[in-house]
Amino acid sequence: MDSNSEVSISSPVTRFAPSPSGHLHVGGARTALFCWAFAKGRGGKFVIRIEDTDQKRSSDAASVGFLKDLEWLGIRWDEGPVYGAPDGSNVGGGPHGPYFQSERLDIYNHHIQRLLDAGTAYEAWDTTEELEAFRKESLARKEAFRYRSRGEISAEQRAAFVAEGRSAVIRFRAAITPVTIPDEVLGYTVLPAGEVDDFVIRKKDGFPTYHFAVVVDDELMRVTHVFRAQEHFTNTAKHVLLQDALGFRRPVYGHLSIIKNPDDSKMSKRDKDKVLRKAVKERALTAPPQDTVSVEQWTEWLASDNVQLSLDAAIKLAEALGVQLPEINVDDFRRSGYLPEVICNFLALNGWSPGGDVEKFDNAFLQERFGLDRVLKTAAKFDRVKLLAFNTDAMNAMPHDVFVQRCRAHAEIFRPEFLAILDAAKFTLLMKATHERSKTLDEPFKGNMFLLESDESLPFKDDKSVRKALGIGAVREEGVKSGLEHLVAIRAIFEGCTWEHAAIEHAAHEYANAHAAGKIGNVAQPLRVAASGTTVSPPIWDTLILVGKTGVLRRIERCVQWAESLH
């Protein structure tokens, strides 16, 4: 670390600066987590800024939906957009706003004018077609295209352009000299002279480009440490040049490795779109499937890779096409029942480790220990299987009452239909019956959909294990009752049975001792099929109580009928 960073380390300011989005993807979440942990662990501040300088990706209220995801992960910001957290507290605000770049145009223009006055920026009048032609030329010569000033134009020429209705962009005059990219993770590297071209700093529409806005805002918002994805590595050269031209301080940089999909591609918020585009292409569809997206949306979407479908639209289209959208957003994992503290823990392990054999830790530990010195340079694959294992461990370690409370909170948002049919006693029983076998907060519900079915419509699954349990198609053994026969017999016993755990279990064991050679499994499995439709359910007596006495009796009847109809 140089002396500059040691001064600022006493009270660092980090920032997370995404473009507007309704959802936070895991890569962004990890970046935010590291920025937050670094600043908060050192008594500093964590700032959020919205980089909405692209008018084509217009912003509305839903554009900062990702704030909800951050808050859910336990990542709160000291400065940034104001957000009302679920617990009633307000997050955000601050003295260096506005925190939306689209509201800071005057500020950017002021600094662009300084560059213009100094001659380190200039107007460029090239049309898109002209630029494209340049690029093609470069490509033909197998070179990368680097824009350079094409010389001053006369006042008459300029006036002619204006009269023609043309408008100019402002470009930065980049010195042709080697540029050192400062980076505390990858190490300092020197970019050869000429690699940085005269890049655009103000677009035709008057908005600054990302490069310019970032540099101005990081300075004005007193940002001391910039941690961002490695895809920005080369951009940093541009930012360094701009800082020098503007007379700004230089933050400490740290570029984080990207997170990859299992297939080695970069994990990106566009992955959902990619899956859909591929499916559309493979099927050579020319129009949107019924009840998915409008023709306008469809056309606009397919016209450009930069246009992304809204999440709702994407889900509908995925259903219509029968493809599975990848889980990449924090909210996808929340819906699947993952715990926020586990996601943070797991994310932190992708690209950082505290050393030794320590793997499980919380955000407080992260704050205390996180530093750039242990950030990995290599890209990591996001391993959902290990995430699940971590989640399972956390679920098992959870006190039962906490488990119940968190499942209820999950159900209120994602599984309200269970809350509607289960009274307090049954909800508690379901929780007791599912806790130790649940890997996520969603499993008590997802795995017990049979509870939602009416007794008259519960479907029975026709597969090998069901057939085996009921004895369908099996060779009759002399003196041994089939599962179906057990069902009929025990139904009669259940009719007179008090519907309590002990009574049911006692009756069943008594029956098994008398008629199934004491093998309770021979009775339990057919009952499970009758009550749930499959051979998988929570412990059998709990399952029976959950379904209810009338339900069980009726379901046994229907199960027997169904089985007989199979022959």
Place this chain on the structure above:
RNA sequence: GGCCCCAUCGUCUAGCCCGGUCUAGGACACCUCCCUUUCACGGAGGUAACAGGGGUUCAAAUCCCCUUGGGGUCACCA
């Protein structure tokens, strides 16, 4: 293609900066066994890696070079 970055079990990683303690440690996955009324959980074992080639050195996973492989980036997107 130009430029830049990276490289330890299938995966996430410890070790590397400060060469010997590494016949390379942990976790997830996988395999075997145990537990078990289903599915899970749990318990006990096991398979499994320093990309390749050159150096430097008494000694290299650790330092240097090359090759190969992977990634990023080359927009009036961020």
